[in-house]
Every structure is written in structure tokens, then in C-alpha cells.
Amino acid sequence: MNQSVVDSPQRQMALDPTQSFIVSAPAGSGKTGLITQRVLRLLCSVENPEEILSITFTRKAAGEMSSRIHSALQAAAYEPRPDNEYEAQTWDIAAQAVERNNQLGWNLLEMPGRLRIQTIDGFCRYIASQFALETKLGALPEPSEQPAVHYELAARNLLQRIEEDGEVGEQLAVLLAHTGNDTARCERLLADILGKREQWLPLIFDAKGNQQYFQQVIDQIIGETLLTLQDALLPIAGELIYLADFAANHIPTDKPSPITELAGITELPDISLEGIQQWKILLSMLVTGKNEPRKQVTKNNGFPADQKDAKQQMGVLLEWCRNHPDIHELILNALYLPESNINQSQQLMLDALSCLLRHLAAELETVFKQHDQCDYPAITLAALEAIEPSPEDESISDITLRLDYQLRHILVDEFQDTSGAQIKLLEHLIAGWQPDDGRTLFLVGDAMQSLYGFRNANVGLFINAQRHPIGPVQCTPLALSCNFRSQKGVIDWVNDTFSEAFPAVPDISRGAVPYSASEAFKASGADPAVSFQGFCGDDYQQAEAEYIAKTCRELCDNQPGESIAILVRGRGHLKSIVPALREAKLKWQAIDITPLASRMPVIDMLSITRALLSPADKIPWLALLRAPFCGLDTADLLTISNSTFDSANNSAGTKRGDAILAQLERLSNSENCHQAYKQLSDHGQSALQRVVPLLLTAWKNRSRNSLRETVEQLWVELGGPATLNGSADLSDVRSYLDLLENWQIAGSLTDWTGFQQAVEKLYAAPSGDSCSESKNENKTDNSGQTVIQLMTIHKSKGLEFDHVILPGLARSSGSDSKPLLRWCQHIDEHNQMTLMMAPLGAHDEEDDSVYSYLKHEDAFKTRLENTRVLYVAATRAIRKLYLSASLKAAKKQGWQAPGKGTLLAPIWKTVESGIDDQTYPVYLGPEEDKSDAVTIKLQHIRRLPAQFEPQTASQGSMLTGSEEIAIAAENQVDENLSTRARLLGTVLHRTLKQIANEGVAKWTAQRISQLPTAWAAQLKEQGILASTAELDSLSNAIQLMLEDPKGQWILHRHDQAQCEQALGYYQPEQNRAGTSVIDRTFVDGGLRWIIDYKFSKPAADESQKQFIDRQTNAYQGQLRHYANLYKGLQDNQVRCALYFPHIPMFIEVDAE
Secondary structure: OOOOOOOHHHHHHOOOOOOOEEEEOOOOOOHHHHHHHHHHHHHOOOOOHHHEEEEEOOHHHHHHHHHHHHHHHHHHHHOOOOOOHHHHHHHHHHHHHHHHHHHHOOOOOOOHHHOEEEEHHHHHHHHHHHOHHHOOOOOOOOEOOOHHHHHHHHHHHHHOOOOOOOHHHHHHHHHHHHOOOOHHHHHHHHHHHHOOHHHHOOOHHHOOOOHHHHHHHHHHHHHHHHHHHHHHHHHHHHHHHHHHHHHHOOOOOOOOOHHHHHOOOOOOOOOOHHHHHHHHHHHOOOEOOOOOEOOOOOHHHOOOOOOHHHHHHHHHHHHHHHOOHHHHHHHHHHHOOOOOOOOHHHHHHHHHHHHHHHHHHHHHHHHHHHHOOEOHHHHHHHHHHHHOOOHHHOOOOOHHHHOOOOOOEEEEOOHHHOOHHHHHHHHHHOOOOOOOOOOEEEEEEOHHHOOOHHHOOOOHHHHHHHHOOEOOEOOEEEEOOEEEEEEHHHHHHHHHHHHHHOOOOOEOOOOEOOOOOOEEEEOOOOOOOEEEEEEEOOOHHHHHHHHHHHHHHHHHHHOOOOOEEEEEOOHHHHOOHHHHHHHOOOEEEEOOOOEHHHOHHHHHHHHHHHHHHOOOOHHHHHHHHHOOOOOOOHHHHHHHHOOOOOOOOOOOOOOOOOOHHHHHHHHHHOOOOOHHHHHOOHHHHHHHHHHHHHHHHHHHOOOOOOHHHHHHHHHHHHOHHHHOOOHHHHHHHHHHHHHHHHHOEOOEOOOHHHHHHHHHOOEOOOOOOOOOOOOOOOOEOOOOOEEEEEEEHHHHOOOOEEEEEEOOOOOEOOOOOOOOEEEEEEEOOOOOEEEEEEEOOOOOOOOOHHHHHHHHHHHHHHHHHHHHHHHHHHOOEEEEEEEEEEOOEOOOOOEOOOOOOEOOHHHHHHHHHHHHOOOOOEEEOOOOOOOOOOOOOOOOOOOOOOOOOOOOOOOOOOEOOOHHHHHHHHOOHHHHOOHHHHHHHHHHHHHHHHHHHHOHHHOOHHHHHOHHHHHHHHHHHOOOOOOHHHHHHHHHHHHHHHHOHHHHHHHOOOEEEEEEEEEEEEEHHHOEEEEEEEEEEEEEOOEEEEEEEOOOOOOOOOOHHHHHHHHHHHHHHHHHHHHHHHHOOOOOEEEEEEEEOOOOEEEEEOOO
16 A cells, blocks of 8 residues: 555554454545455455445445445456556455455355345344344334334323322322323423433333442442542642632631631542532632633632732632643532432332333333334344343354354444444344454444434443453454545644544543544645634624625635535524525535425425314414415405304304304305405405315315325315425425325324324425435536535535535534433443433422433533534535634623534634634624614515416426326336236346446456346346246347447446436326336437337237337337426437337337
8 A cells, every 4th residue: 555644554454354353443534445445355255245244324324335345346357457556455355356256156246235234223123033033023014204103102101001000000100299290291201211212221120229229339430530530639739728728717707608618628528429518619619600610719719809829829720720621621520420329209210210111111012013113222122132142042152143144254334323232232243252263343433423422322332342342352453544535734723623622531431532633645735724704793694694605606616516515513504594595596405404394385285284184273274275375365364264244044143263164165155245255355355266165175075085185186276286486396295295195094194293293304305496416425516517515414424525614613502301311321441330320300309419410421421422523524624624603702802602512612722712813704793783673574475366277288397298198108018018027127127227337348248148147046036937048038138239339329328327217297187196217318419318128029920110110109108208207307308219128129209
């Protein structure tokens, strides 16, 4: 490897297939490439590729790893050795793997699925399914997309057992009394805790009657914390003791203070529970009431103005503390330590939870079985249950013998995001391994990039695995340091800034990770690599948004083709930025940013759905009438809502408060034009004449169709499609309707709250202002304009961009929630684990000191994770990093420090220094206008014309042609094929897609000759035993197409090329929606070509012209449908053709 790569020895060592390693791989260090090389090296030594298991945490990461390995094997098989030294090394290892593949007949190139690369959830599911008969869940159903709904139902079911005789009823009474008999709060607390039950369920059994154990743990933590603090204070201990005694004797008599208790102190307090109170009084001399470092003392602190020497001496001591920020953190740790033993009330609550939480988990299992669903914790727990040896099978020491293949090598990517339950699963999996038996464990991750604490990740486990064995396997620690991503200027800034932001000392229990510096592979750029822009004033959000839009515009104009990303901590942080980008006419794409429930078309659909479900609910009916397809103004809505009648036909009149639907029916059918009807605006009268019959018809016919069909049909008839702004809106409506279809039961919704929650968890399609066809990695759209990527920092993990913008760094996030139970597993220096638990305090009491201590610990862990989140964001930048935040001026001078919960807090020292030396500018905006003037903004009502009639013809890009075309596309001749013929066509389709994606040049005669083996295996999985003649026919089709110039042209690399591209469509006139799959499409010479593969041949007595006419007539409607889909998406002229590989023959079809 190139000598400029400073960590070459470590990288070479990591490829030793006989050793186990845990590798620290910082951002940009080529982690995936190293794993790829390791897997390739292992392939050279195993008997079957299934002996290697690679585990990662996301589908995207698993897909990338699989692609990298497969691409390396293909390159070694079909391409020459590259000149680049690193690529050449990968090629050499892959070439050896290909040779072994050929020797043992693995057919990996044709059957890459033999490489076992899985997500951790996928692997847990695989384990649980292998032992389905041995677990409570049996065969695992699909994970629920909305598990919170099931959590709430399980909590509700448990609380309904309050009247039961026995332990459950008794303990529920304890719980309800503890929470003030607030059933709703109790249900919420129980439901919230279920999502983490894989953490507490194995621990809760130890809670009951274990007061003595918990007290021993508290004593241990107090002793360790105070001992560490005592050692840190030794340089000033003598002075501190003297000054404490001095202050205690000089406190004013009219200002009582706990400091007086320190009178006569001669040594530091005892490092035990007995001494904790005195420690806290002593430390209060060093911090303010807000626990900030103290800067000065007064007479009220025991330092009168006339005692200048003591006051000066105390000032020097305080300055020393301020110059040692690690001391301040140790002081805070001590101040939050528990002050007393666990009281009887708290222990009774722990006893109650020990009983109830087990029953709560059982209730959830019942709910899941009733709905044939589960969640990811259930999968993890089932896998743990399945793989943990039971007393009956103690003789089986190696659990892997019971799997399909014996595992010999396990690789875990992103190991820093592992949870305790997943570590336990891994330990059980390798429990039977023996030292030097040839089996290896390879763990890769970066503790500095652990940011999934909310998903139960525990970064302390990574630190622990570097020091101690996992099961019987001790992994050798390796550390990479070369960064291949960012230029040197970015790396230098990151090193300088984060070396101070990260904690100096590791702490396994708290997840404290020291910083590891990186070395840049790339040289520095000409311009500053990092900039910061501060904003001060009441218009800071707008000013920041305009600054970001201006920056993006300058980058797009001056550095075209370079990627730009705006990364935010929370989706709400883009509220001001997106309009500014739109105003600047910039292209942008936001993935999983806008909640589906916030999009107006979906809000309208929710109103329609709710209205059809509940005629008595005024709000959705009024919202429906306000929607653009009705467009009534507020005056008309008020008139309808308050309307009453007294007609000859109805002398009693309609009482105010009757269902809106009944009032609408009377209004629209009134022959005498009631006074209320005359009060409506002209638009309101006309609109009601149009929409009320539609609403009445939908209401009367609602039980005849599914709820989805009823809602969709009414939306179409009202003119819903005409109110959409583009394909993104249509995609959102489809997503909503698909979700509605999954939730509906017998034409209704039995759980409206659950359905609403499901809608809220979905995200809208990219806006029409964005480049909807581009992927995250794409820098430009089809026209060459830069597409700015908008995403959360968590979503950006694993990606890189030339320019990264991080706005809103001074914003706080997170909630100060109080869970029913807090717990912490403490690991000491000897790898001994202890448990501390505390329940939420009673409703009429303050939380006890143990619960408060655990809350402080959780907050500290969150702050540590904030630093890691910012590190991840900063290291996405290749060329330049742009930071911005709102600032507040201090009362005297300078700037207020940002809140501890912000991303700016960890790097504030660097930023403040840059502001002081004028490296970083600050925008000073206007102060808030305190006048009473009120600005009235005129609002435009967006609505359809009162006499609107839904069109029956196609409408631009969203509608895809006439009914006949759609029907022709759906009723293809191929549907008459037998299942056998269809499956044969499917494997041929897959192969043509693979050839097109990889390139024709890689498909040699030797490789084509190996295809029948792979085809036979694929067909066998589908229950088809292919004959030799059938496999020969498929091979002949491939060979003919590759020899045919037109076939080569179709498979050649083109602009915007896609295979099996799925495009959705919708015909409002027939309420028809669906998805069409196009075999092959690309742009060549400015023309958009659509190719549809067909596998027919001319009949024995059929001429070529007759065959062409027959095929053209059969598929012309289908191709015309495809063409209409594309005409609405792009400006290129569209041409269509059929291609018959078995002949071969190319037939262009007129699709106009």
C-alpha cells in the first residue's frame, strides 16, 4: 500500500484471516473497503461462503457492503488489474477468491446471495425462525410499522385488571396510588417503557425485595465518584479545607448558610454515603446555585470585603478550577450523587414494577398474536430465547452446529451502535468457540460516531470490547487514522476542535469516549476549510435562512457539479430554510423530512375519511368544506354551522348542533331558499349545489365498497386531483390511501387514533421544487443544475458531500420526560457489572435522589452523544464546512454561552475564540418591535371554481392517458402465459438487467456458459425443475442478443438508463391507480427510448410481417401507456420498441 497512508501496517494486520480484531475506524477512513478486503480474504480460506456472516445495522449499509464485495469479484474476474495501488490490492485478493470460487463451484458471480450479509434485525429474525418451535412467538410475523399502538393497547389491557384478586390487582393498586390515580398518565407511562423492554425485561426480576443489593451499588458508585474527585482536588485540597473553615466562621449571622456546618473541618469529607452531605456543602463553594463555575465570592459566601487576603486566595482557587473544566464535571457528578438509602416507598414501587412489567410484556405478546404482528424488541428477545442454551441441551456446546451452516467467521460493522441485548446474542452465538480453532470475530466501528442512544445503542460496549473478551474471544484492538475523505484544512479543524470537545478519560458506564485524531490523505485547499456565521437579533431565523440560500446560490454558480448538503438536527429546523431556497430558485431534495400528515392534500384526505366515518363530528366536515375542492370561506362555514330552519315541510326546524351533513342536505334541497342559504356567498351557493349531492351519495354508499375506494372515489369526484401541485402531491395521496387500505376493516376504521399515529410517522415525497428523480448521492439533476440535499444528521451517516452546511447549532432538542422507571448498568474497571434502578417519584412528592441521579446520568450521556452527533456532521464535508447559529449578547460584554443541550455547546470555546479575533462574523439584526401596531396579511383562498367539473381526459404529468390505454397495459398477452413460462421469463429478465447494469464487456463466453447452473438453482427455489432444453433456450436468447447490434445497443450504457423501472399512474375517470414496470429505458441522442422485452416467436405458418403486425397490435396500447407516463416526467421525445431476444428482432412501435 502507498507509504503515504500512515496506518498501512494496521490495515495489513486486519486482513489476517486467523486472528480476531476490533478495529476503530474514524470517519472517512475507508471502513467499508477494509471489511470488503477482509471478506475477500476469508473467502480464500473457507469451504463454503455461508461460513462467513457479515452483520451491519441498516439495509443501506448491508446493500453497500454486498455491492462492494460483488463488484470486487466481478472486477477480478473480467477486468485487468488496475494501476492504483489500493485498488490493485483489492483486485489481487478478489482474484484469489474468484479462483477458489471456480475450484469449489460456488457460482458467487451468478449467485451473490450466497454471501451472508444481513442487518442485525434480519439476523435476529433468521435465528428466531430457525428455532421457531422453541420460542413463545413461534413463527415470527412481520414487524408492525406502528408498534406504539400495540404498546398502548397492552398497557390499557393491563390496567383493566385492577379489579382482579391476587398479586396483579394488588400491585396495580400500588402503581395507581403512586401516580395519583391518574389512569391516563399510568397508561402512557407503561406504554412508553415497552419499546425498551429488551433492556429491562432481563433485569426487572432482580428488582423485587433487593433493597440491600441496590444500596450496595449506591455505596459503590458514591465511593468511586468521590475517590476520583478527591484525587483530582489534591493540588488544592489544603487551601480548600482552610478556606472552607474560614468561610464557615465568617458567614453573616443574618444570612444562615449550610456552609457553617464546615466549621472546624480539617480534612476532606469521608468518601461514603455518610460523607456525601458534607461533600456537597464543600463543593457549593466552587459552583453557583445554577451549578456553573463560580467566578467570585461575597460576604454571603463567608468572605467579607475587609478580609482581602482570604478573598484573593479564594479567587485564585476558583480560577484554578475554571482552568480545569474536567474538575467541574467531577464536581457536578458528586453534586448529583444519591444522598440517602432507598426508602420503603420506592422499594414498594420497585416490587410492584417487578411484577407488573412482566405481566405488561405478556399482555403485549397477546396483543401481537391477536394482530399477527411483532416489533423489533420481540425479534431480539425471541432470538435470545432461541439461542440461549437450555438445561436439556447443555451437551450442545456449540450452538452454531444447529444452524444451516457452521459459522466460522463473524464480522460486525458499526459495532459502536450495538445494544446490550445484541452483545448478549453475539456471546451466545460464539459460546462454543475455542482459542486457536480457526474461527474469528471481526468488529469494526467508531466510538466517536455512536449516535443511536435512542435506539438503545451503548457505546460503552465498544470500549469494553477493546479491553475485555466477548465470550471466549479476545479481539486485538487496531486503530485506523488516515482520512481519505476530507481535505487537510477540514481535518485540522476537526482535530483541534473535537480534541477538546470530547472527554479526556474513557468511561464505559457513561459512554465517555476520548477523541482520536485523524491524518488527512488529501492536501489543504486554497480557501479556509471551515466558516462560522453568527446571528443576533429577533430576525435571526430569517437572516440565517437567507444566508444559507445565498451561500448555496454562490456555490451553484461558482462551483457547479460539486455536491451540497444542509444537515440539521431536527426536521423542524428547515422550516425557514426551505422557503429561502425556493425564493432563490434553487433545486433541492428532502428525504424523510416533511411528515406526511403536514401536507395539505393528506390533511384533506384525513378530513374526508373522518367525515365519512362520523357524520356527527363537525370539525372534519367543516374542514372538508374548507378544502380547495369546495373552497368555502369562513363566513360561509359559520353560516352553515349555525343555520336553523323553520319551513313548511319541517315546522319543528333543524336544531343548531345537528350533523353538518343533515344541514347541507336541507340547504341544497330547499325549494323556498331558506334565509341561511341566501346568506351564503355566490361561490358558496354554487359550490354546495355541486358538492352536496356527491357527499350524500358517498355517505349512502359508504358500506358498499372498501373505505379506501369510497374515500378515493369521493376525492376524485370532488376534483381532488385538480388541486394537486405535482407528482409529489400525488405520491403523498397514494401513500395515504395505501396506508388506509392496510388499516381498514370491513369498510371502517376501528382505531382512528392508531391510524392517525400511523399517518404521522410517514414522510412526504420530495417537493416539486426538488429533483424528485435524483438519489442522495446525486449532485445534479437531469439539466445539470446542482441539487442541494436536505436531511437530518442521522440520515447523513455514511454519506459525504463537497460542501456541508450545519445551521441552527444553538437550537436545543429533546424532551425532559420522566419515564416510569430509570435504570443504569454500571461497569467497573474489573469488568464487573452492577445494576441501579429507581421508579418515578410519587405524584405528590419530589423524585428521590436515586431517580434524580439516574436522570442526571442520562442527561450527561445525551450531552456526550450531542458531541458525537456534531462530529458525524462535520466529518461529512470533503472541501468545506459551513456552521451557523443564533447568539445572544451577554449583559456586560461578549456572548452568552449556548445551552448545554445544543450542538454548539461542545465547540463553543473554538467558536467564541473565532468571534473574538474576528475570524467568525456575527450578524446583528434588529430588536423586536414592541409597538402595538398589527400587520394584517391578506390571505388568498386556493379553491376550484364553483362550477368545476372533473375532467375525463389526461391532465399533464399526473394522469397517464385514457381508460383504454390503462386497460391495455394491464391486460397484456403475457398474462396468458403459464406459470412455468412466466418464471423462465423472470430469470431471463434478471440476467438482462444484470448485463445492462454491469456492462456487456464483462460477459464473456465462459461466464455465459455458467448461467444455466445459476438459473437452475433459482428456478428450483420457485418449485420449477428446468429441463436442459429450457436452459439451452435461455442461453441461446442471451447469446443471440449479445451478438445482435440492436441487442448490444439496448444493453449498452446510456444516459438516465434504468432496468425494470416502476412508475405509478392514476386515471381519475375510472378511479384507477397502479404501477407499471418498464423493462429497459434510456436516453440516446436526445430521445427517450422505452424497450419492452418479449419472448414470443413466429408461429410455424406465420410470416415475419404477420408476426410483427400481431405483436404491434397486442402491445401498442401498453407502450402508449408507458410513453404517456414519461411525457409527463420529462421533455425528451419518446420512442418505443419491442425486442425479442429469442429471434432476435427489434420492432419500433408508434406510441403517439
